[in-house]
């Protein structure tokens with residue numbers, strides 16, 4: 001069964017999310033049981049996503065597509081051996097963290113930046129970074145601006161609840177310049193503020209700005225400045241307190257990264273089944289000892305690669321050179337090729 | 348009903364306690380237990396998540412910027428100051444919204460009852476359209492309208508001193524510098540004296556001309572005091588500077604959109620309240636007033652409205668409360684009101700419950716204040732001489 005779902009958080013659901021958060025805090029028990037049991041009982045994984053085509057967006061058939069979405073499918077393969085037993089729901093940056101905390105989502109794959117505040121003060125755990133990003137500035141070309149420090153006195157759109165809201169304030173404090181923020185929650189209104197000229201620039205994760213630039217009526221009138229104001233390691237986020245669920249998330253992501261390092265792809269994965277290399281046998285589950293140890297299907301890594309491909313294939317297909325988006329790999333390459341992707345050993 | 352039997356305080360207590368002491372006691376203990384369990388669970392959960400409950404975080408630096416504020420605010424200021432800035436923005440919207448919605452709503456209500464067929468029909472349509480579309484949609488509409496003005500560099504610039512652009516309206520503002528305390532004290536004394544004198548004359552009517560001339564002399568006196576004290580006054584004229592129009596007094600598009608949206612929305616309700624209030628006055632009142640030879644305008648002002656107000660005021664109170672609460676939709680169009688600031692605060696500090704508590708207490712206080720003021724006014728209306736009954 002495929003469950004595809006798209007829902008916008010109106011203010012009503014916002015209030016509901018707030019109430020649920022309170023109720024969860026009050027009940028104290030909601031997160032005592034392991035997430036995996038809940039997921040198995042329900043039969044689907046609930047994933048919170050955003051709405052930037054390339055990262056996450058429903059296609060013309062209403063089926064969610066995108067880079068982050070593929071990792072949700074990978075998780076469904078690990079847990080159910082079925083890429084469709086996952087339910088995607090979009091939620092604004094402001095609302096999704098409380099929604100995750102209240103158990104409305106099992107995981108966020110929405111480009112959440114891992115920070116110390118979110119770990120210690122908001123109570124979240126993060127899986128491995130799946131996209132290394134930095135905050136960027138999208139400006140109207142007619143302003144003739146080439147770097148952030150030239151934006152003294154400008155009005156800048158920020159999306160509420162994002163790390164960008166703090167980073168941009170830090171940036172102007174550091175440079176000693178002034179700016180006026182217009183803080184907007186809704187991602188459509190956010191984009192409209194730039195298009196109508198209400199703001200001189202938008203600031204958000206650079207990848208996100210690049211993706212949303214394509215949604216503008218005249219994308220060529222705007223330019224994404226090359227400068228990066230911050231480090232934004234985008235990672236899967238789950239509520240703190242469930243180690244087992246965290247490990248499942250970790251090793252699902254690592255499986256895609258390790259496969260690329262091994263050179264195992266969707267096409268050639270079967271040829272590796274008879275590999276003499278014990279590391280590869282363990283990885284693909286031909287040697288079942290590892291899978292048994294973690295209590296999952298020993299062939300979960302094989303299933304993921306066979307269905308979705310390795311990290312590089314997922315990247316290329318959704319946001320890389322094989323897609324209309326055409327992002328460079330940048331830091332998002334295996335460490336063996338000068339990138340930052342590094343899987344701990346499967347042993 | 349058996350009242351207290353004697354004057355003893357025990358009997359008074361029993362009277363207060365009610366008729367089912369045991370049941371009451373059990374319910375009371377039960378409620379305490381529920382609150383205690385919820386409270387300790389909350390604290391335990393927060394500890395497990397590593398959150399320290401309490402309001403200590405308010406003294407920490409907020410680190411986020413706020414687009415517009417009635418007080419000086421910078422990201423290095425505390426969360427407490429950020430919350431205050433948000434609260435003042437909410438109060439500003441609520442106050443100006445209630446005043447303007449009343450003016451517009453009352454005019455519309457009366458227009459609807461005017462004999463003019465076209466006018467009444469137009470108002471009916473206005474009321475129907477406004478009341479049958481979601482407020483959030485209306486706000487998005489006004490937001491789009493306020494953003495549709497030209498960019499700052501092409502701003503509409505009437506008289507060379509007013510700028511109308513997609514950054515809002517900028518008008519010249521009066522700025523005073525180097526004001527000695529003595530000048531402030533003296534001007535306050537002047538104003539106070541005049542107010543007191545006016546009070547003494549209470550009851551006697553001061554005509555419009557009298558009022559204007561008094562105001563003129565007060566203004567003259569105060570200006571003279573300031574001038575002699577050596578205070579610097581200059582007019583800050585807005586001007587295009589870099590990306591934005593700077594200087595002067597600026598009304599942002601978000602504030603304008605929210606204000607227009609709330610005013611239009613409430614005015615439709617208020618128009619209906621005024622209409623039904625006026626119609627609730629028996630037709631006989633019109634007829635008898637007319638037979639006394641009163642003109643229509645005077646009938647409305649002296650006979651009908653005072654009676655209609657008894658129906659109107661309580662309903663008006665609830666409109667004001669609605670407007671105040673609805674102002675929290677500001678988040679959607681980017682106006683930094685109390686809720687918007689506290690959303691960010693909750694998100695960046697992790698103190699979700701505390702932020703929620705501040706929201707609840709603030710709105711409760713605001714609404715109780717509005718109710719209290721309106722109730723006092725209502726009592727004054729009720730206690731006015733004539734009564735139908």
Ligand SMILES: N[C@@H](CCC(=O)N[C@@H](CS)C(=O)NCC(=O)O)C(=O)O
Pocket residue numbers: 049050051052055091092093110111112113114159161162163164187204205208232234
């Ligand atoms: N990385 C930042 C920003 C997160 C964020 O806003 N992500 C984008 C996608 S990369 C998004 O969800 N946009 C809003 C939306 O789609 O509604 C954070 O964690 O605070």
